[in-house]
Amino acid sequence: xxxxxxxxxNFVDRETEIIAVGPEGPxxxxxxxxxxxxPFIGIGDPKHVIAxxxxxxxxLLKLGRMPAQFVIDKExxxxxxxxxxxMQDIITDEEVLALLDEINRExxxxxxx
Amino acid sequence: MIGKDKATLAPDxxxxxxxxxxxxxxxxxxxxxxxxxxxxGFA
Numbered sequence: 001x002x003x004x005x006x007x008x009x010n011f012v013d014r015e016t017e018i019i020a021v022g023p024e025g026p027x028x029x030x031x032x033x034x035x036x037x038x039p040f041i042g043i044g045d046p047k048h049v050i051a052x053x054x055x056x057x058x059x060l061l062k063l064g065r066m067p068a069q070f071v072i073d074k075e076x077x078x079x080x081x082x083x084x085x086x087m088q089d090i091i092t093d094e095e096v097l098a099l100l101d102e103i104n105r106e107x108x109x110x111x112x113x
Numbered sequence: 114m115i116g117k118d119k120a121t122l123a124p125d126x127x128x129x130x131x132x133x134x135x136x137x138x139x140x141x142x143x144x145x146x147x148x149x150x151x152x153x154g155f156a
Contacts, residue, residue: 001152016146019136022155026129032155033131042131042155051151053124068151070123076142077120087153099114100146106117 001038007093008039014100015074021045055083071096073103123149 004011004018011018018040022029029044045051054070067090071080080099082091127137141147 001155004150011148014146015144016148017141018148018150019138020150020152022152024155026131029155030131038131041136043128043136044131045128050126050128053126054149054151067153070147070149072123072138072141072147072149073117073120074141074143074146075117076122076125076139077115077117078123079115079117079120081115096148100148102114103146 001036003093004040005036005038007097010093010097011040011100014097014104016100017041019043021050023048023051069096071099071103074107079103123147 001020004020008018020038020040020042022042022044023046024032024044025046026044029042033042043050054068067084067087069080069082069091070078073079080091080096084090123138125137125139127135130136138147
C-alpha cells in the first residue's frame, strides 16, 4: 500500500482511480486508512461481499486471504486479473502503469477512428 | 493483458468507503479506469 501511495499520481495521470478493499470492519479500516493518509479510495469489507463478487472466496477458504488485483478499463471490462498465491505475489505498479498506458492508447485510437 | 474483445465485464458493487461515501464501480464507467486491489488485511 505504501508503494501505491507513492505511485498514486502516476495513476491519476493515467485517468485511473485506485480502490483498495480490506477485510476489516468500517471503524478499524477507516482508522488505518486515516493514520496512513492514503490518498485513494479504501473500503472495509468485513463480510467479503465485494471479494466474493470477484471470486476471491476460493482463496478465503483454502489459503486465508491473499492479494488480488484487477485492472478495469473505462468500459468496465476486466483487462487484467491477478490472484496472488502468496502475500508477495502481486503485479508491480510499473506493470500496471504500462498496461494502463496501453489501454489508454487503445481508447484514444478507437476515438480517432 | 486481456484483449478487449475477450475481457469480461467487472461485477458492479456499491459500498461505503473510509469517509462514509458510497462508492459504486459503475460510476467510473466512461470516465476512469479502475485499479481494484484486494488486500489481506490493514489493521
